Every structure is written in C-alpha cells, then in structure tokens.
Amino acid sequence: MEEELLMIPGPVPVLPRIREAMTKPMIFHRGDEFGAMYEEIVETLKDIYQTRNDLFVLSGSGTCAMEAAIGNLVSNETKLVCITIANGKFGERFGEIAVRYKADAVTPVNVNVNFEWGHSIELEAVKEALENSSSSDPKSKIVTMVHNETSTGILNPAKEVGKLARKHDAVFVLDCITSIGGDKVPVDELGADIAIVGSQKCLGAPPGLSALSVSEHAWEMIRENERRPYYMDLIAYKKSLEKKQTPYTPALPLFFALHEALAVIREEGMENRIERHRGMAKTVRDAVTGLGLRLFPKLNEVSDYSNTVTAIEIPIADGSITDEQLRGGMRKRGVIVAGGQGKLKGKIFRIATMGNITEREVMKTIQVLEEVLVGNEFIKK
Ligand SMILES: Cc1ncc(COP(=O)(O)O)c(C=O)c1O
The missing domain is CATH 3.40.640.10 (Type I PLP-dependent aspartate aminotransferase-like (Major domain))
Incomplete structure (x- = not known):
C-alpha cells in the first residue's frame, strides 16, 4: 500500500x-x-x-x-x-x-x-x-x-x-x-x-x-x-x-x-531550511489563491502569514464544496491535509509545509487539491 x-x-x-x-x-x-x-x-x-x-x-x-x-x-x-x-x-x-x-x-x-x-x-x-x-x-x-x-x-x-x-x-x-x-x-x-x-x-x-x-x-x-x-x-x-x-x-x-x-538540520543549514519553508508556504499561498480560494488570516501591520502552515477558507458560503468533499477527496487520492479545529471545523482547511517536506510534495498536494476542486465543479477545466 x-x-x-x-x-x-x-x-x-x-x-x-x-x-x-x-x-x-x-x-x-x-x-x-x-x-x-x-x-x-x-x-x-x-x-x-x-x-x-x-x-x-x-x-x-x-x-x-x-x-x-x-x-x-x-x-x-x-x-x-x-x-x-x-x-x-x-x-x-x-x-x-x-x-x-x-x-x-x-x-x-x-x-x-x-x-x-x-x-x-x-x-x-x-x-x-x-x-x-x-x-x-x-x-x-x-x-x-x-x-x-x-x-x-x-x-x-x-x-x-x-x-x-x-x-x-x-x-x-x-x-x-x-x-x-x-x-x-x-x-x-x-x-x-x-x-x-x-x-x-x-x-x-x-x-x-x-x-x-x-x-x-x-x-x-x-x-x-x-x-x-x-x-x-x-x-x-x-x-x-x-x-x-x-x-x-x-x-x-x-x-x-x-x-x-x-x-x-545541520547538514541542510538553518538558513537554507528557513528559505525552503518560506518558499513552500509561498508556493501554497500563490497556488490556492490562484485556484480561487481565500486565505483565512486577517493580517495587520504586525502580523504575517505563517511560513509553516497555510489556513484556507473552505468556500462553503456559495455551497460549492464541503469540508468532507474537499479533505475526503484529497484523502482518497493519498494526501492528508488538516481541517479546522474547534469552532473552525468545517470552515477552513490547513496545508502544512513543515520539516523535511519538499517542493515535490507541495506540488503533489496542489495538483490533488486542483483535481478535487475540478471534480466538485468549484473550478471548471
Ligand atoms: C502552536 C501549537 N502549540 C501547541 C501544540 C500542542 O502540541 P502537542 O500536540 O505536541 O502537545 C500544537 C500542536 O499542534 C501547536 O501547533
């Protein structure tokens, strides 16, 4: 398996x-x-x-x-x-x-x-x-x-x-x-x-x-x-x-x-590691917004998007896709992303890009997300 x-x-x-x-x-x-x-x-x-x-x-x-x-x-x-x-x-x-x-x-x-x-x-x-x-x-x-x-x-x-x-x-x-x-x-x-x-x-x-x-x-x-x-x-x-x-x-x-x-970590070097994490989080942010989704955080001048986990709104308001359809669809394709916790359950999902994950896994995640969004007609291909 x-x-x-x-x-x-x-x-x-x-x-x-x-x-x-x-x-x-x-x-x-x-x-x-x-x-x-x-x-x-x-x-x-x-x-x-x-x-x-x-x-x-x-x-x-x-x-x-x-x-x-x-x-x-x-x-x-x-x-x-x-x-x-x-x-x-x-x-x-x-x-x-x-x-x-x-x-x-x-x-x-x-x-x-x-x-x-x-x-x-x-x-x-x-x-x-x-x-x-x-x-x-x-x-x-x-x-x-x-x-x-x-x-x-x-x-x-x-x-x-x-x-x-x-x-x-x-x-x-x-x-x-x-x-x-x-x-x-x-x-x-x-x-x-x-x-x-x-x-x-x-x-x-x-x-x-x-x-x-x-x-x-x-x-x-x-x-x-x-x-x-x-x-x-x-x-x-x-x-x-x-x-x-x-x-x-x-x-x-x-x-x-x-x-x-x-x-x-020592072999990679902390500077490189930070750059890799920042790069992966940016790839996720750019890709999901490019797919028409919205990032969840409401930033002010002293906050920022996380460089290790990206929280994304599930577009439930327009009735196009549910948490289960989205995360369940991704799970069926072998990619596990996190849901919202507590009062955010069903409202957001989170893609983490932490540790020794690489751009390759990030690209696979994005590709699977896109397939699920297309499959649920959130986006037309
Ligand atoms: C910011 C933050 N604090 C605390 C915790 C709790 O850590 P643990 O589940 O390892 O006890 C987590 C776990 O996700 C976390 O992300």
Whole structure:
C-alpha cells in the first residue's frame, strides 16, 4: 500500500534515516554515550534557537512543555498576573493551563487578551492589559503567546510583544512549537524568557518530545515557586543537565531520532531550511489563491502569514464544496491535509509545509487539491 502523504501540522513525515535511528539498541541513560548525545542535542537546539539560555528536552509533546512552563512559574501560592494573549486554539490553551494551576480565584490573576480566531493581535490591547495589570496588587507578571498560531495560520508579533513584556518586567513565555526549525526564531532577540518547540513539527522528528529554553529572568520566578510540578520540575532538569542527564528515564528511541533529525538540520543549514519553508508556504499561498480560494488570516501591520502552515477558507458560503468533499477527496487520492479545529471545523482547511517536506510534495498536494476542486465543479477545466 502506498504511504499517505501527511501535509498536516504534525506529526510530519519522518525520513527513513530518522526512523531507523529509533531501532538502535537501548543504552544506559546515566552513561557517557547518552551524555554525549544529550549534550549535542541541547547545543544544536540552542544554535537553532539562537539562545544563550538554558535548554532542556522533555519526554512529552508540546503541551507538556507548555504545562511545564506555566506550572513552574505559577502556583496558587504565587501572587502574579498571567496575561494570555490568544488569537487561536493554542494561544487559549496557555490560559486554560494557567487556570488549572491556580486553586483560588484571587491569586494569580488571569488576564485574557483574546482576539477573534484568525484575526491579528493588536498591540494596543496588549499594552493596555500590561498597563492595567501594573496597578493591580500582584507585582510579578507573565505574558504568554503563540508565535506561529497553527490553528489559524498566523505568525504573531513576537518581537513587539517581547518588547512590551520586557518594559513591564514580565516573564515572556512563547510557544514556538510550529515555528522553531522552520522559520527565523531568534529567541533571545525576541525577548522570549521561555521558548518551546515540539519534535514532530519543523524539526522533522517523530512526536513525543519537546524542548524549552529558560532565561535567568524566568529562573528568578521559578525559584520562588515552592509548588513546582514534580515530573516537570525545571530545577531538577537544570541540576541533571549539569551531569548531561535528564532527571527521569528519557524516551530513548525518541532521543535517538531527534539526534538524527538535528543532524539532518545541520547538514541542510538553518538558513537554507528557513528559505525552503518560506518558499513552500509561498508556493501554497500563490497556488490556492490562484485556484480561487481565500486565505483565512486577517493580517495587520504586525502580523504575517505563517511560513509553516497555510489556513484556507473552505468556500462553503456559495455551497460549492464541503469540508468532507474537499479533505475526503484529497484523502482518497493519498494526501492528508488538516481541517479546522474547534469552532473552525468545517470552515477552513490547513496545508502544512513543515520539516523535511519538499517542493515535490507541495506540488503533489496542489495538483490533488486542483483535481478535487475540478471534480466538485468549484473550478471548471
Ligand atoms: C502552536 C501549537 N502549540 C501547541 C501544540 C500542542 O502540541 P502537542 O500536540 O505536541 O502537545 C500544537 C500542536 O499542534 C501547536 O501547533
């Protein structure tokens, strides 16, 4: 049976050499071989992140690192304001996690700066939330945002928000789960105190690992929190890293795969990789608009189209084609694209161009999309 072509925002197709790495015999996770591999993984990720901050790899998917970030900063005993800036499903997730970590309604205070899904973040509203929070009782502040909002295909203004966060002395937590490894994400320059990536996205590795960087500014707040999570205690991660280890048994086959995926990235070079990702996303945008479809994001002067996932409206309004006809038709032809999530279900579909996907697969996807649109008489040939 022919393999299906996964054009979804993770898990992405994994190159045979990366898959094969997972079949290596197990090694002693407290031995030198693991230590050398872990050190190389951490150093390569720091290069990709362009960060001098600490960095750890967690045996858990992206959400695990999101929860690790919030759980280490926030507890019901810490007085702080957590400002979640959201314009899509994943931005909102940070708010949901923050709510879980507070047992009482007073501390910490959660301020949600919500924008409509698919709309851009307005810096004025962020500024206002930060200024208003300065007059409230808790002095410590956290700002959370998603860099590349996968649910809507928008690239959010990390640098601008980072600047605002710094001005208000807030710890800035940035979900770069679907941007790092595929787009330019100079973490320190963006002012991200905690930056997160997922293995199964632009890094081109299998699902199950995530990484996060932690700045000194974030450590100051983490050290104050005596109710940190146990399994994801970042201070335990920091102590273990000094011995080139993880605190608990790492998911070894996934570490082998990530190590190999990072070797692939080094061979390609980050600049080339970013250019390839940008090129593929542009090819998709040009092709779908050329086919008469509309891109979903509503941009403003500080936002952009994502360079790793393209969100496209399903032209349901004119009754020409449904989600099932469109994605189902593509699936029958061997290409899997993603649907809309939550309230966007049935309204948009998403084509991801992440990891080790090439223009060849992009062209196949476009060709199949065109066939389905013609087959459903959305376009005439
Ligand atoms: C921006 C973003 N954040 C968080 C997540 C959640 O990651 P995971 O499914 O790896 O837990 C995703 C997954 O698609 C994502 O795209």
